[in-house]
Amino acid sequence: MSQQEWFDRDFYAALGVPSTASAEEIKKAYRKLARELHPDANPDNTEVEERFKKVSEAHAVLSDPAKRKEYDRMRRLYRSGAFTGTGFPPRAGSGGFDFGDLFGSGSPFIVGDPLGGVGDVLGDLFRRAGTRTASARPRRGSDVETETRLSFREAVAGMVLPLRVSGPMVCTSCHGSGTRPGTRGTGSIVDAPCPDCQGAGIGDRTRTVSVHVPPGVSDGQRIRLPAQGEPGLGGAPSGDLYVTVRVDPDPVFARSGNDLTVTVPVSFAELALGTMLSVPTLEGQVSVKIPPGTQSGRTFRLRGRGVPHRGDAAGDLLVTVEVAVPPDLGHEAAEALRAYARAEETGGFDPRAGWADGK
Numbered sequence: 001m002s003q004q005e006w007f008d009r010d011f012y013a014a015l016g017v018p019s020t021a022s023a024e025e026i027k028k029a030y031r032k033l034a035r036e037l038h039p040d041a042n043p044d045n046t047e048v049e050e051r052f053k054k055v056s057e058a059h060a061v062l063s064d065p066a067k068r069k070e071y072d073r074m075r076r077l078y079r080s081g082a083f084t085g086t087g088f089p090p091r092a093g094s095g096g097f098d099f100g101d102l103f104g105s106g107s108p109f110i111v112g113d114p115l116g117g118v119g120d121v122l123g124d125l126f127r128r129a130g131t132r133t134a135s136a137r138p139r140r141g142s143d144v145e146t147e148t149r150l151s152f153r154e155a156v157a158g159m160v161l162p163l164r165v166s167g168p169m170v171c172t173s174c175h176g177s178g179t180r181p182g183t184r185g186t187g188s189i190v191d192a193p194c195p196d197c198q199g200a201g202i203g204d205r206t207r208t209v210s211v212h213v214p215p216g217v218s219d220g221q222r223i224r225l226p227a228q229g230e231p232g233l234g235g236a237p238s239g240d241l242y243v244t245v246r247v248d249p250d251p252v253f254a255r256s257g258n259d260l261t262v263t264v265p266v267s268f269a270e271l272a273l274g275t276m277l278s279v280p281t282l283e284g285q286v287s288v289k290i291p292p293g294t295q296s297g298r299t300f301r302l303r304g305r306g307v308p309h310r311g312d313a314a315g316d317l318l319v320t321v322e323v324a325v326p327p328d329l330g331h332e333a334a335e336a337l338r339a340y341a342r343a344e345e346t347g348g349f350d351p352r353a354g355w356a357d358g359k
Contacts, residue, residue, distance in 0.1 A: 009339040010072065011058035019072070021251050023063070024310030030273065031147070038207060039164055049166070056167050060230070064142060140233035144244045152250035153203050156260075156307050157280060158215030163243065168230050211243055211359040215308040216258065219247040252280055258307040265324040271296060281305045287318060296323040 015029045035041070037052040061067045148163055160249070198316045209228055217223070222242050229239030254261045264279055274292035278285050288300055299320045308317025329337065 013029065014054050014058035014064065023065075026059070026062050028307075030055065030063070032060075034146070039166065049206070053166055057204070060142065060167065090144065123316050127317065133338065138236035138299050139241035140236045141230035141232040141233060143239040143242060144229040145244065147246055148211070148245045149246045149248065149332075150217075151248050152253060152255075155213070155217050155245065155247040156255075158217065158308075159213050161211040161213050163211050164206055165209055165228075167204060167240065169205050171209060186195055209241065213245065214310055216310075217245050217247070218255075219245065221245050253282075256318070257313070260306045260315065261318045261320070263320045263322055266290070266296075266321045267324050271323060277321070279317075281317055290321065294321060296321065297322050 006277035012021065015026060015033065016020075017029050019023055022059075027327050032283065033055045034052070037048050037055060039045075042048040061071050065118050098224070110167045144165070144167060146165060147319060148161060148162070150159075150161075209225065211223060211225065213223065222244050225241040225243065227238045228241035252262060262280065262284070265276075265279060265323075266277065270277070270290060271294045272292065274294070275290050277288045277290050279288045284306070286302065286305075288302070290300075302317040302319060304314050308314045326333075
């Protein structure tokens with residue numbers, strides 16, 4: 001890929017944000033597009049997969065303040081005509097543009113380099129270059145962030161999750177050397193660059209990573225996978241991969257710390273007379289004894305039936321009973337209930353006795 005093609009790439013357009021977008025706006029745009037374009041949601045769709053790669057590449061640059069600054073600066077220079085038609089800046093002393101004058105002695109641009117140092121900068125920005133210099137400074141690879149979604153019960157139980165990740169990785173053809181297989185890449189310039197990665201030693205690909213999700217992972221928790229991020233430059237170590245877990249709600253259970261909660265509908269008769277109630281748990285149904293006269297809203301605690309946790313005992317299951325009122329009584333049930341109400345009144349029971357007095 002030529003230098004001009006690099007400069008012509010509009011990473012802001014790839015994410016659908018203006019060049020003035022804040023870091024938070026870039027993050028939100030990337031997350032939205034990543035969910036829509038992820039290969040898992042679009043299997044065997046090469047067009048969507050290619051766009052996903054471009055979006056990931058754009059995010060990798062714009063989410064890093066240093067990379068974004070260099071990217072913006074290089075694009076401004078290119079548009080202002082600071083580069084020649086070949087895509088290279090003029091050499092020092094030619095009467096043309098001098099990077100040393102612009103950035104000073106501390107600049108990463110080296111005036112007199114055949115690329116004017118642009119190859120090193122582009123290597124840092126985009127993790128690829130048409131020709132790689134052997135003197136590129138070692139730099140640890142960037143950390144990568146992604147998300148995965150689990151069901152409530154998967155998160156509670158824990159699992160090994162195969163996760164597909166797309167982005168820059170060590171080139172499988174040259175194994176990171178940047179040279180064409182069968183040649184050597186010694187010296188300051190690689191004479192025979194690898195055709196797959198164009199001499200960068202790094203290429204985009206999709207791989208599957210096994211993520212060990214611990215039992216009891218909570219919504220929003222991040223899991224760190226060391227050295228599974230972007231590869232480093234010049235032999236430096238790779239960055240890390242951070243996986244944020246999103247947990248879907250469950251139709252039956254809710255969670256409070258390491259405790260599970262469940263509300264079980266019951267009839268008035270079951271609470272008044274007492275019963276053996278069948279209650280769901282993560283392992284199946286269990287029986288809970290409901291004593292006569294139990295009030296609606298009472299909570300029963302089942303020890304060790306909650307969320308497992310590494311190094312700690314599992315939480316509890318909190319079972320709350322709540323009276324369900326039938327929306328429509330049949331004639332026979334209505335007559336029976338009226339008879340009960342009369343007997344209740346005769347017996348002196350008043351459900352609101354002392355209620356208005358705050359007793």
